[in-house]
Amino acid sequence: MKKIFLSLLVLATVILASCSKNTETLLLLGNVITMDPATPTAEAVFVEDGIIKYVGTADEARKMCDDKTVVKDYGTACIYPGFMEAHTHGILAADRFQQADLTETTYRDDAVMDDYVAAMKQYMDEHPGLPLYKGAGWTIKDKEPTAAMLDAICPDVPMLLNTEDGHSMWVNTAAMKKYGIDAEAVKKYGKDCVRVDANGNPTGYLSENPCIELIAKISMTKDECKKGLLLWQDKAFSYGFTAVAEAGLGLACPEAAEAYQELCDEGLWKLRTYAVVVVDESVPDAKLDSALNHVLEMHNKHNSEYFKVTGTKVFMDGVIEAHTGWMDEEYSDEPGYFGLKRCPESSRVAKIVGFNNKNGMNVHFHSIGDAATRTVVEGIAQAVAETGVKDGRNAVAHLQVVKPELLRKFADYNIIPVVAPLWVGKFPIEYDITRSYIGERAETQYPIKSFYDAGCKVNFHSDFPVSSSMSVPQSIYMATTRTNPSLGAKGIHNPAECITRQQALEAITTNVAYHCHEENRQGSITVGKIANFAVFDTDFLKANLDQVWDAKIKATYIDGKLAYGK
Numbered sequence: 001m002k003k004i005f006l007s008l009l010v011l012a013t014v015i016l017a018s019c020s021k022n023t024e025t026l027l028l029l030g031n032v033i034t035m036d037p038a039t040p041t042a043e044a045v046f047v048e049d050g051i052i053k054y055v056g057t058a059d060e061a062r063k064m065c066d067d068k069t070v071v072k073d074y075g076t077a078c079i080y081p082g083f084m085e086a087h088t089h090g091i092l093a094a095d096r097f098q099q100a101d102l103t104e105t106t107y108r109d110d111a112v113m114d115d116y117v118a119a120m121k122q123y124m125d126e127h128p129g130l131p132l133y134k135g136a137g138w139t140i141k142d143k144e145p146t147a148a149m150l151d152a153i154c155p156d157v158p159m160l161l162n163t164e165d166g167h168s169m170w171v172n173t174a175a176m177k178k179y180g181i182d183a184e185a186v187k188k189y190g191k192d193c194v195r196v197d198a199n200g201n202p203t204g205y206l207s208e209n210p211c212i213e214l215i216a217k218i219s220m221t222k223d224e225c226k227k228g229l230l231l232w233q234d235k236a237f238s239y240g241f242t243a244v245a246e247a248g249l250g251l252a253c254p255e256a257a258e259a260y261q262e263l264c265d266e267g268l269w270k271l272r273t274y275a276v277v278v279v280d281e282s283v284p285d286a287k288l289d290s291a292l293n294h295v296l297e298m299h300n301k302h303n304s305e306y307f308k309v310t311g312t313k314v315f316m317d318g319v320i321e322a323h324t325g326w327m328d329e330e331y332s333d334e335p336g337y338f339g340l341k342r343c344p345e346s347s348r349v350a351k352i353v354g355f356n357n358k359n360g361m362n363v364h365f366h367s368i369g370d371a372a373t374r375t376v377v378e379g380i381a382q383a384v385a386e387t388g389v390k391d392g393r394n395a396v397a398h399l400q401v402v403k404p405e406l407l408r409k410f411a412d413y414n415i416i417p418v419v420a421p422l423w424v425g426k427f428p429i430e431y432d433i434t435r436s437y438i439g440e441r442a443e444t445q446y447p448i449k450s451f452y453d454a455g456c457k458v459n460f461h462s463d464f465p466v467s468s469s470m471s472v473p474q475s476i477y478m479a480t481t482r483t484n485p486s487l488g489a490k491g492i493h494n495p496a497e498c499i500t501r502q503q504a505l506e507a508i509t510t511n512v513a514y515h516c517h518e519e520n521r522q523g524s525i526t527v528g529k530i531a532n533f534a535v536f537d538t539d540f541l542k543a544n545l546d547q548v549w550d551a552k553i554k555a556t557y558i559d560g561k562l563a564y565g566k
């Protein structure tokens with residue numbers, strides 16, 4: 001009997017030993033900034049099979065190593081939790097990586113609209129014979145765009161150029177013919193969405209709904225989408241991001257969810273992605289019901305470790321620079337005009353939020369103008385009263401103009417403000433356009449500190465590829481100074497809304513984890529959490545701000561494995 005017991009013991013020991021032999025372990029040494037208030041800094045992190053097992057001193061961590069442990073000593077460089085983004089467009093990025101990139105011209109202060117035409121001409125020369133020419137990243141410069149400007153270089157093949165913000169499009173005559181942008185379209189969408197000339201004919205400059213419908217018509221195939229998504233994943237890793245919210249399934253590829261899912265199944269997708277599905281907020285009630293049920297089906301179907309459908313995306317309005325942000329008071333340049341009301345009824349917001357929250361999902365709103373945001377908050381308040389669900393963690397993104405009396409309600413109803421630190425400076429062209437449309441209200445735009453003061457869990461977003469960068473150091477610099485080095489002191493915009501660096505880091509780590517219901521698994525370097533890290537050469541909390549702006553990434557880790565850098 002004793003003998004049997006002994007041999008069982010030996011067997012158990014052998015099994016245990018062989019288990020530990022197969023265990024993958026990693027020791028990271030450096031200046032560890034944990035974002036865990038219990039132990040804010042450490043010298044070392046020890047990882048076993050993708051999970052953090054120890055955070056503390058280098059001496060203690062070394063005792064846990066064996067000869068198989070991978071050891072990386074980053075010296076004075078800083079190890080942060082993997083960064084998390086609350087609103088990006090992986091699918092749009094996948095699309096943009098496969099078309100002409102016009103952002104370089106956009107960021108040249110001296111550029112004019114004709115420079116975009118020249119850039120497209122060059123792209124055509126480099127890519128002859130395409131059945132369709134797509135580009136993205138332009139913004140209004142010296143004048144409004146016209147189809148004739150593009151016809152001069154591309155008379156026969158459709159050409160469609162998306163703006164930087166993704167809300168407007170510049171198309172040539174061949175595109176208008178092919179996709180039915182004509183007098184009927186003017187009637188259907190209105191002159192704010194289909195611009196017209198003195199004779200009432202479309203000029204080739206479109207905003208909002210006709211663009212969304214056009215994007216659907218020129219969308220990527222699933223295979224193109226998968227190819228582009230892998231480029232997007234590399235891009236996100238190169239900025240130190242390990243998890244993102246995808247703010248719009250349904251844009252640019254009808255099979256986007258399948259593309260993500262197949263990449264997961266093939267073991268190629270490791271950028272944890274929390275996706276919301278765009279529903280058309282303008283449809284009749286019965287159609288809305290079936291659209292919401294479809295979102296729930298997708299939620300149940302796509303619920304894997306690296307790709308989850310978490311709820312619904314709703315557009316409340318457009319954007320101020322396209323004259324379509326929905327304002328409480330009239331536009332300064334057009335008496336009696338308040339902007340585009342894409343979802344004008346708070347009762348409809350309540351219906352959408354109620355359905356999502358009751359089913360364990362959340363709603364992510366695009367909301368720019370103060371009227372749009374007021375309507376969202378009223379709708380969420382109504383939904384909470386009706387359903388009793390207080391932990392919906394619904395999010396409102398962009399928040400360009402917000403009435404102060406709404407801030408407290410964000411906290412009361414646990415609404416996540418998703419704000420854009422990269423947009424807060426006084427960029428001359430954008431600022432002048434905004435000022436001409438909404439006057440004084442431009443002075444208090446893009447609040448951030450007010451949301452912290454109200455008690456909200458603020459999330460940052462770059463809206464990539466709407467912003468051409470997702471830079472963490474630049475986001476921290478701009479959130480704390482409200483300008484950037486090239487704008488300098490003159491570019492400081494609404495400085496009362498500067499936040500601390502610690503708050504800025506929370507907005508790309510712990511607060512986003514909370515938003516995604518992942519606060520027990522991600523967002524900080526804490527024992528038991530997933531071993532996602534971003535390593536930078538700079539201490540974002542202590543280095544001088546110029547160093548922060550110029551900080552360089554060294555590595556990104558996913559599940560304890562190197563995903564970028566070295």
Ligand SMILES: [Zn+2]
Nearest residue numbers: 087247463466
């Ligand atoms: Zn967006």
